[in-house]
Amino acid sequence: MEAKPHVEIELPVQWGDMDALGHVNNARYFTWFESARIALFEKIGVVSAGPSSAGPILATTTCDFLAPLHYPATLRISVRCTKIGETSLTMAYEIACGDRVHARGSSVAVLVDYRTAAKVRVSDEVRAAIAALDAR
Numbered sequence: 802m803e804a805k806p807h808v809e810i811e812l813p814v815q816w817g818d819m820d821a822l823g824h825v826n827n828a829r830y831f832t833w834f835e836s837a838r839i840a841l842f843e844k845i846g847v848v849s850a851g852p853s854s855a856g857p858i859l860a861t862t863t864c865d866f867l868a869p870l871h872y873p874a875t876l877r878i879s880v881r882c883t884k885i886g887e888t889s890l891t892m893a894y895e896i897a898c899g900d901r902v903h904a905r906g907s908s909v910a911v912l913v914d915y916r917t918a919a920k921v922r923v924s925d926e927v928r929a930a931i932a933a934l935d936a937r
Contacts, residue, residue: 802881808879809877810840811878813874814870816872834894845927854914855921857910857912859910862907868901870898882931885931
C-alpha cells in the first residue's frame, strides 16, 4: 500500500482456512478484506452497532494473489479509502505476514437507503472523518 492505511487489523490464519491443496483458500482473502472494511466503516461512522436505514452495499471487489498463505500465521490486513465519490467509497487493501505482502485488493461500496434501495450521498461527517485519517 503506497500511502499509510486508515485501518490495520491483525487476524490469525485458522486451520480451517486451508483447502485440500494445503494453503489458504482464496475465498478467505475476501473475508479478511471485509473484516478490515467493516473496521474502517465503524471508524468513519458509515456503520454502527445497531440497525440503520442506510449503509454500505458492496458493488465490486478484486484481489491480486501474490503469494500463498499457510497455517499458522498472523496476518496484518490494511485498508485505505482511496476515493470518495458522490455516493460511494473506493478502498485499497493489503494482506501481509511479516514483511511479505501476500495479496492486494480493492473494492467499491455504495451507500444506500435500505428501505428504498436509493443511493445516499456520502455525508460531510464521513468525508471529514476520512480527511482526519489522512491528516494524521
